[in-house]
Amino acid sequence: MDKTPNNYCSKVLAAIFAVTFVAVMYVNQQALIYQMGLKVKQNNDVYTKLVDHNKILVYNVLNLRSPVNLERKLLAKEVELSMPSKWQVVKLAKKGPLANLFVSGR
Amino acid sequence: MYKGVTPRIRKVLYALIIAFALLGVRLVFVQVGAGKSLSDIASSQHRLAVSILPKRGIIYDRNLKELAITINLNSVFAEPFRVKDKELASYKLAGVLGVSRDEIYKKLRQEKGFVWLGRKVSPDIARAVRALDIKGIEFIKEPQRVYPNGVLASHVMGFTDTDNNGLEGLELRFDKYLKGVMGYRYAIRDAKQREVPAYEYKEIQPTDGDSMVLTIDSMIQSIAERELENGFKKYRAKGACIIVMDPFTGDILALANRPSYDPNNVNTSPIDFRRNRAICDFFEPGSSFKIIAASGLLEEKVVKPSDRFFCENGEYKWYGHTYHDHTPHGWLAFRDVIKFSSNIGTMKAAQKLGPDRLYKYVKKFGFGEKTGIELPGEVNGITTHPGTWSKLSLCSISMGHEVTVTALQLACAMSALANGGNLVKPRIVDRIQDNSGHVIQEFESKKPQRVISEETAQEMRNILRGVVDSGTAELAEVKGYFPGGKTGTGQKVEPNGTYSHSKFTASFIGFVPYDNPKLVIAIIMDEPRPMYYGGVVCAPVFKKVTAELMSYYKIWPARLQTDNVSLSPSLKGKREAKKNN
Numbered sequence: 001m002d003k004t005p006n007n008y009c010s011k012v013l014a015a016i017f018a019v020t021f022v023a024v025m026y027v028n029q030q031a032l033i034y035q036m037g038l039k040v041k042q043n044n045d046v047y048t049k050l051v052d053h054n055k056i057l058v059y060n061v062l063n064l065r066s067p068v069n070l071e072r073k074l075l076a077k078e079v080e081l082s083m084p085s086k087w088q089v090v091k092l093a094k095k096g097p098l099a100n101l102f103v104s105g106r
Numbered sequence: 107m108y109k110g111v112t113p114r115i116r117k118v119l120y121a122l123i124i125a126f127a128l129l130g131v132r133l134v135f136v137q138v139g140a141g142k143s144l145s146d147i148a149s150s151q152h153r154l155a156v157s158i159l160p161k162r163g164i165i166y167d168r169n170l171k172e173l174a175i176t177i178n179l180n181s182v183f184a185e186p187f188r189v190k191d192k193e194l195a196s197y198k199l200a201g202v203l204g205v206s207r208d209e210i211y212k213k214l215r216q217e218k219g220f221v222w223l224g225r226k227v228s229p230d231i232a233r234a235v236r237a238l239d240i241k242g243i244e245f246i247k248e249p250q251r252v253y254p255n256g257v258l259a260s261h262v263m264g265f266t267d268t269d270n271n272g273l274e275g276l277e278l279r280f281d282k283y284l285k286g287v288m289g290y291r292y293a294i295r296d297a298k299q300r301e302v303p304a305y306e307y308k309e310i311q312p313t314d315g316d317s318m319v320l321t322i323d324s325m326i327q328s329i330a331e332r333e334l335e336n337g338f339k340k341y342r343a344k345g346a347c348i349i350v351m352d353p354f355t356g357d358i359l360a361l362a363n364r365p366s367y368d369p370n371n372v373n374t375s376p377i378d379f380r381r382n383r384a385i386c387d388f389f390e391p392g393s394s395f396k397i398i399a400a401s402g403l404l405e406e407k408v409v410k411p412s413d414r415f416f417c418e419n420g421e422y423k424w425y426g427h428t429y430h431d432h433t434p435h436g437w438l439a440f441r442d443v444i445k446f447s448s449n450i451g452t453m454k455a456a457q458k459l460g461p462d463r464l465y466k467y468v469k470k471f472g473f474g475e476k477t478g479i480e481l482p483g484e485v486n487g488i489t490t491h492p493g494t495w496s497k498l499s500l501c502s503i504s505m506g507h508e509v510t511v512t513a514l515q516l517a518c519a520m521s522a523l524a525n526g527g528n529l530v531k532p533r534i535v536d537r538i539q540d541n542s543g544h545v546i547q548e549f550e551s552k553k554p555q556r557v558i559s560e561e562t563a564q565e566m567r568n569i570l571r572g573v574v575d576s577g578t579a580e581l582a583e584v585k586g587y588f589p590g591g592k593t594g595t596g597q598k599v600e601p602n603g604t605y606s607h608s609k610f611t612a613s614f615i616g617f618v619p620y621d622n623p624k625l626v627i628a629i630i631m632d633e634p635r636p637m638y639y640g641g642v643v644c645a646p647v648f649k650k651v652t653a654e655l656m657s658y659y660k661i662w663p664a665r666l667q668t669d670n671v672s673l674s675p676s677l678k679g680k681r682e683a684k685k686n687n
Contacts, residue, residue, distance in 0.1 A: 037304025052178040052247065056229060059177050062254035067328035069256065083657030 153293040159249055160286030162270055163315035165263055165277075167324040168357075168536060174253050174263055174277070174369075176270075180232035180245040182224040186214050188242030195240050199223060202234045225268055226250045246509030251277075253369045259327050261382040262320070262361055262481065262534060265369035274380055276318065276535065279482045283538050283546070286315035291351070316546055319536045321357035326350055329654045330360040334512040334629070338364040341634035347384040347513050348647070349628045350655070353617060354523035355551045356530035359625070385477075386485040388510040389611045389630070391448040392638065393578075394594025395506030395516075397523065397566065397615075398442050399456045402467035405562045408458045409442040411569060415451040422450040425497045429453065432595075432639075441569045445577035449505045461492035464504060470557040471519040472529055473511055480535045480549065487511045506596060507605075513613075514603060517628035520591070520615045523570070524623035527563040528554035571620040574645075582616055582645035584652045587662020591616025591648065593640035598633070609633050614644035618652050624659060627651055 061068060074081060111302030136144065165174035182203065189195050196211035203210070203224045213221045224231070226248050235243065251266045264275020272281035289312030294305035330348045338346040343364070350360035364463045367375035381387070405408045420434025431448050456464060468474065474489030488510040490499075495508075502508040514532060523530045531552045538547045558566075570590035574582045578593045594613035597605040612631045617623040629644040629651075639641055656663075 028137060033304045034302060041303040048178075048247075053229075055175070055177045059175060059252055059254055062172055062175070066255040066258065067325060068258045068331070071328070071332065074387070083654050084655070086662035 112211055128565050138308045143383045152294055154301055156293065156301065158289035158291055158309075158312045159270075160288060160312035161314040162251060162266070162286065163284040163317040165284075166317060166319045166325075167322045168320060169323060169325075171324050172254060172318065173259060173320070173322070173324065174251060176249045176251055177623060178247045179226040179228070179250045181222065182232070182235055183244055183246060184214055184221050184223055185219060185242045185244065186216055186221060187219065189214055189240065189241075195243070198238050198240065199235065199243070200600060202238065203227070204230060204231075224504060251369075255324065255328075256368050256370060257366045258324065258331060259322055259360075259362065260366055260369045261363045261380070261384070262322060263369060265372050274322070275382070275481065279480060280535070280538070283317040284318065287313040289313070299353045308426045314541055316538050316540050318538050320360070321352075321359065321534055321536050323359045325364065325658060326655060327360040329658070330651055331362040331366075333647050333650045333654075334362055334364055336650075337629070337631065337643065341631060341637060341643050343631040343634040343643075345383050345387070345632035347387075347628075347630050349384055349513055349517045349626075350650070350651070351517050351532060351626045351628075353524035353530070353623050353626045356518070356521065356532045356554075357536075357551075358532055358534045359410075361534065382481060382483060383630075383632070384513040385481055386512075387632075388485055388487045388512050389632070390509065390596040390599070391506040391516060391613060392594040392596030392611065392640070393449075393506055393512050394592045394613045394615050395509065395511070396447065396452050396504065397519065397570070397592050398467050398471055399452060399459065399464060399474075399504040400440075400569065401471075401523065401558050401562060401566055402463055403440070403455055403459050404565050405467070405558045406459065406463060407441050409455055411439065411565060413440045413455075414438065415440065415443055415448075415454050417450045417454075418445070419535055420450070422453075424453070424501060427498055429501065441572060444569050444592070445572040447573075447578045452505050452533045453501035456500055459504075461495055461500050464500060465489075465492045465568075467557070468503070468509065470529070470555075471515075471522060473509065473515055473519070477512075477514050477518055477532050479514060479532045484514070485512060487515055506594060513628050513630045516613065516615050516630075517626055520617060520628065522554075522557050522564045524626050525554070525561050525563075525619040526560045527556055527558040529557045530554045567617070567620050567623075567686060570617075574616065577617070578639075578641040579614060579645045579648075581641060582614060582648045582652075584618065584649050584656070584663075586658055587618050587652060587661070588620045588664070589618035589648070589652055590620035590648075591645075593645065595638060595640050610638040612638055612640040612643040614640045614648050616645075616648050616652075618656070619661070619664075624661065625652070625655060 162176045164172055167173055186192070192211060192214040196207050199205075199210050200207035205224070210223060213223065223243070227235070232245060236245070237312070249270055251270060253260070253263065253265075261273055264272060264277035266272050266277050270285065272278040272284065277284065277561075290310045291306060292308040294302045295308070296302050330350050334346055334348045337343075338501050347356065348360065348362050348366040351358055361384055363381070365375075365379045367379045372380075372538055404411070405430070414437050416437050417435035419436060420431045422429045429449055431450055433446065435448050435451070438446065438448060438451050440451070440455060446672055447516060468489050474487055476484045476486055490508070496504075518529060518532055533549050533551060535549045537545050537549060539545050567590055570592055571588060571673060573579050573593065574589050574591055579591055582589060582591055591614055592613075596611040596613070597607070598609040599610060600606045600609075607626065610633065612634050613629065615628040617626045629647050631643050634643045
């Protein structure tokens with residue numbers, strides 16, 4: 001085996017290089033994990049925000065559809081509605097050749 | 107070895123050895139002696155436990171329409187040490203949050219790491235605060251219980267506090283089901299106290315609250331509340347309540363009280379408005395209680411509907427006390443005694459029944475005991491044992507005095523007459539289910555108890571049909587549907603123990619249609635004025651509610667009264683033109 005100082009020195013340098021490389025790779029890996037974690041969190045936050053916004057919109061729809069609020073709005077516009085009597089109801093045939101014809105509620 | 111070493115270097119060497127020895131000792135102390143406590147301190151600094159709030163369960167009506175849901179809203183908080191110009195920040199925030207500048211400034215000057223500035227603010231306010239871009243002002247999401255229908259069924263559902271704990275109604279009664287179980291996430295935080303998501307090391311998922319399906323129908327509830335509100339305002343009553351019930355299953359289809367409150371803004375109404383009068387208030391029912399004595403008399407075959415009683419032309423002395431009828435009557439058949447609500451006729455008939463048998467029927471119909479509905483705060487009402495009765499008690503109780511009841515008890519008693527003689531247990535919760543729809547608990551209708559025979563119930567329905575047809579409740583008549591029912595006007599007791607001549611409790615408890623009842627409707631008004639008779643104050647509310655509900659159920663009138671049907675303007679014009687031709 002060659003035991004000259006030059007050869008010994010190059011081996012030490014190679015070892016240092018290898019250790020440094022492994023260390024840098026490890027740090028890089030940790031940084032990547034950190035970044036990916038942040039990205040996942042950001043995406044989660046966006047998702048949560050959208051879900052929350054959706055819930056608020058659903059609440060608004062329910063609010064608009066609420067019979068109490070509908071009545072209040074109709075009263076404000078002086079539109080009076082009442083339940084229809086039997087003769088005021090028209091049934092529509094769902095299928096068949098008579099589908100487009102009116103059928104009396106009576 | 108140390109030949110070339112000068113004494114000076116030697117001294118430095120010794121000093122270094124001593125220094126390293128001391129460091130070594132310190133190292134041993136840090137690692138071995140204080141290692142555990144220092145490690146704990148380090149852990150607490152970089153470890154983070156984040157609580158994950160569960161979603162509170164949804165409350166649905168019987169058609170699975172949402173009555174109560176939970177949304178996430180932003181809460182605004184400040185980290186005072188990070189806010190540089192506190193005066194300017196409080197000035198800006200005051201305008202957006204609608205809080206006084208001094209109040210915000212006071213909070214920002216506190217030597218705390220965290221202060222709330224606004225809990226669960228609206229999305230618009232949150233956007234406006236975010237736009238101010240003030241360092242040290244942050245947001246956190248918090249769940250907020252909301253009720254899309256506002257005041258609708260507020261006394262049934264109740265409400266929650268800021269931390270989503272149920273405080274009233276079903277929210278309180280079923281809090282343990284609705285609330286859910288909190289979850290946690292254990293993670294690592296960096297030097298700036300930010301969570302490092304990649305190093306999350308443990309997560310316990312929250313368990314969302316279970317949902318609840320009620321027997322309430324929001325459409326029926328809406329109609330009942332609207333008409334009750336109209337009656338309540340028209341007669342300037344102190345309070346009012348309405349119950350719509352299925353007489354066969356005991357399902358409560360609507361239950362409303364006035365005055366009411368908006369569960370979305372609880373603090374804007376007085377506490378008294380939150381009382382569920384239908385189950386928490388008891389009152390002397392007056393004549394509507396005559397159905398109990400009448401049922402007992404017919405069931406025991408003590409009287410027949412055709413038996414005649416002399417009603418003393420409106421004035422009758424009994425043990426030194428003078429009883430009156432509101433309209434004088436001479437001889438009346440028993441069915442007419444009930445039809446015209448004669449006090450004198452009823453007390454004379456009740457004497458044939460006797461105290462023990464009257465008491466038996468009072469108890470059989472469920473008075474003096476809670477009905478067992480799944481709402482908090484229900485009261486028993488007061489019924490006393492015949493052993494404690496005075497000589498007047500039999501007469502008084504038969505006509506609805508010396509006894510106190512709740513509106514729900516009256517509705518249940520009327521249901522027993524409507525369904526053929528069975529006392530049903532009312533229920534307002536149908537089932538509790540988890541988020542995937544699996545039923546956790548079902549509140550099935552309990553087996554009803556027979557209190558009177560089917561024949562007696564049929565006889566009572568015929569008599570009560572007469573009350574509406576041509577008796578004291580003509581204003582409850584809905585053409586073509588043949589409802590039946592009983593009016594009541596109870597005098598309230600003054601603080602000095604005497605009966606008031608100016609304060610009354612008006613009631614009407616009816617069913618429809620009388621031959622095959624679909625619904626029982628009870629309406630109570632507390633201190634209505636200027637009119638106070640149940641037949642005048644409550645019967646019209648019954649009529650309006652019944653008319654709409656029959657159409658809602660697509661039950662058409664047996665005999666179409668076209669002259670009384672309201673027509674749309676266009677059809678009305680066509681009909682009139684046809685008539686003129």
